[in-house]
Amino acid sequence: MDEALSFARYHLEPLAGTETSSNLFKHVENVLYRARYHSIEILVARQYISFYDQEEDQDETLLRFSKLNFNFCQMHYVKELKIVTRWWKELGIASKLPYSIRERNVETYLGGLGVLFEPRYSLARIFLAKLTLIMTVVDDTCDAYATLPEVQSLHDAFHRWDLRAMEELPRYMRIIYQSVFETVEDIDREMIARGKHGRLQLTIDEIKSLMIWYLGIAKWARSDQVPSFEDYMEIGTPSSALDDFASYGFIAMDDCDQKQLKEWFYSKPKIFHALNALFRIRNDIVTFEQEMSRGEVANGVNCYEKSSLYNANYTQIHIRVNVTCTV
DSSP states (O other): OHHHHHHHHHHHGGGGSTTSOHHHHHHHHHHHHSOGGGSOHHHHHHHHHHHHHTOTTOOHHHHHHHHHHHHHHHHHHHHHHHHHHHHHHHHOHHHHSSSOOOOOHHHHHHHHHHHOOSGGGHHHHHHHHHHHHHHHHHHHHHHHTOOHHHHHHHHHHHHHTOGGGGGGSOHHHHHHHHHHHHHHHHHHHHHHHTTOOSOSHHHHHHHHHHHHHHHHHHHHHHTTOOOOHHHHHHHHTGGGOHHHHHHHHHTTOOSSOHHHHHHHHHTOOHHHHHHHHHHHHHHHHHHHHHHHHTTOOOOHHHHHHHHHHHHHHHHHHHHHHHHHHHO
């Protein structure tokens, strides 16, 4: 891939010269700035429509249908976003909690749109946005507010997966647990009404697994412990939850064999590990200063720096000892 990138860039950059048409220059410039595979597919299509609109040999019928198709999709997306936003406001969880949580409806929905942009996946995008928003509340709670015993209690309640389990939680955590539980149950009922049974088990299993990783990180954070980078990544990587994100999107997908899908998912494909690791490292770089300011020392950057410093000091001591012994 590195060779392909170098080859493509080598041949594209000269095209950005003065002899290139302004339209082609803009197209090349866009590609060099952000590769297509780093973009949301529907936005790439919208960008290409503008490019094609300036071409002299354009097919007017094709161009017209492309614009109509994009406008149709855009209206479809806005409608879905209104459904998600209305649901979030009715849930009212932000006003019920004694601390701030992330409320990023549009950003969260856009993430799902990047995975599933075709109109037929409307229900999957809505479910994905709802589950991501509600689990973000769990993440914020375990990350920055709850005590370690409270995180442990929430972990235990989710593993029971029983609404009665919230009786053992602090009052504010009951709100969170009930919101997650009822959101999943509501989606399950909607899928059963459509003749789709057992679609939510994958998601429930992933929520339980995610709580294991959240608890592990909370133990480090509450004890001011800086683990080795390797130990941190062992727990920090799966806590990125991109495999959870995938499981949310699978709920309403009809054009796949659910049995084969589950077998593939539970085999923990390498693509999940790779994406989680990439997300974790990039996220920790961005949030490093903020997390350190509130005393969260178990950050990937901090763990890497401490491990590197330890390894460097160990190497220097080891060299000095060997030199002394030799002398």
